[in-house]
Amino acid sequence: MKATSKVLATLFLLLTIVFVGAAQNPIIQTKYTADPAPMVYNDTVFLYTTHDEDDATGFKMLNWLLYTSTDMVNWTDHGIVASLKNFSWARQDNGAWAPQCVERNGKFYLYCPMHGNGIGVLVSDSPYGPFKDPLGKRLINDDHIWNDIDPTVLIDDDGQAYLYWGNPDLYYVKLNKDMISYSGEIVKVASKPQNYQEGPWVWKRNGHYYLAYASTCCPEAIGYAMSDSPTGPWEYKGMIMDVTPKSRGNHPGIIDYKGNSYCFGLNYDLLKQTTQKHFERRSVSVDQMTYNDDGTIQKLPYWSATGPQRLGTVNPYRRVEAGTIAWSHGLKTRQNSKVGVYVTDVDNGDYIKVQGVDFQKGAKSFEASVASASAGGKIEIRIDSETGTLLGVCPVKNTDGWQKWSLQSCKVKRVKGVHDLFFVFKGAPGDLFNFDWWEFKAR
Secondary structure, eight states: OOHHHHHHHHHHHHHHHHHHHHHSSSSSSSEEEEEEEEETOOOOOEEEEEEEHHHHHOOOOEEEEEEEESSSEEEEEEEEEEGGGTTTTOOSOOOOOOOOOEHHHEEEEEEEEEEEEEEEEEEETTTTTOOOOOOOOOOSSSSSSOOOOEEEEOOOTTOOEEEEEOOOOEEEEEEEETOOEEEEEEEEEESSSSEEEEEEEEEEEEEEEEEEESSSSSSSSSEEEESSSTTOOOOOEEEOOOOTTTSSOOOEEEEETTTTEEEEESTTTTTGGTOOOOOOOOEEEEEEOBBBSSSOOOBBOOOSOOOOOOSSOTTTTTTTTTESSSSSSSOEEEEETTTEEEEEOOTTTTTEEEEEETTTTTEEEEEEEESSSOOOOOEEESSSSSTSSEEEEEEEEEEESSEEEEEEEEEEOOOOOOOEEEEEEEOOOOOOOOOEEEEEEOO
């Protein structure tokens, strides 16, 4: 059964809809996420995040999550990609802070800070993992271990890789080609940019080196500096996002993707749907970012309600994970070794929105993989809004267990073209069913 907080969330959601419409930021609603670290690989955005636990008051962070997108609006949940358990030498009770993943020579390196335990590195043959600790010890060996958070990596055009990190000071070191060791001394940046606090993110674009960061706390905004060299000096250029009382913390992650530039960050907007009391339960947002002709960056206002424009469509005639979501209400995701990530905590009135589904000439039927130990419920299949045109209703029957998965289906009305798709869940009070994946059939 859901807690009273779900009722409060519904009230806040209704108020949000009245004032700003169907919001798409924060981009993840099924978990509290923070510290976004986007990576573009094989035409896909891989978004690694930290994870604030649902009961966190201060920072309570045990694992790192992964989401992917090819259109910047629908994000597929891949669950926990790594955790403190990957590091046998680190304390296991807390401290899985802001990571970054980079690819080099077909391998993927996930740099993970553990607050008070330094920075470790994990390696995988796939961006999805599994990741393994190749060192069995921390990567950075120094005497300021509590400052060693928020690693970011730049691989320059000449092949030299640099690791940057730090709060409140900024450090860097040259990584070796193996990406799991370094040469030379750890350098403390003597003149860090104006209002630098933490969360550095370094990248290169059109010959310019950029350093974005969370500005002096609190609240934190996003500042940035530029340089002609990967080692500085860094010239402060201004703010990508100004300080605002709407939020407390921030942490930039910046990429170019399909001809556009994007800035990811965080806020507390999801938490504020249930309470105005401050807890460390954060949410990732993203908006398109614009460069000026001289390479400087145009300032963003606070995160938009609608987020960036959609860059593609979803093919409904293949298996789509239920955790592929543009917007949702009232739901959670969990994972296990049998089915991976699935949608759970499904109650009457909850829904999933998938943006830009291309029905082409039209579907004839719908099927879904579901599991239920209750009386079940039904999935209303609608387009364009949660109260939009009803295409069909898929009944979900009791399957004799929350992990007893069954394929259940229904006929649907033919609809053509591209539409936003809504799954609206109906049933008696209480948990209705779990939802793993869905697919439409054209024949």
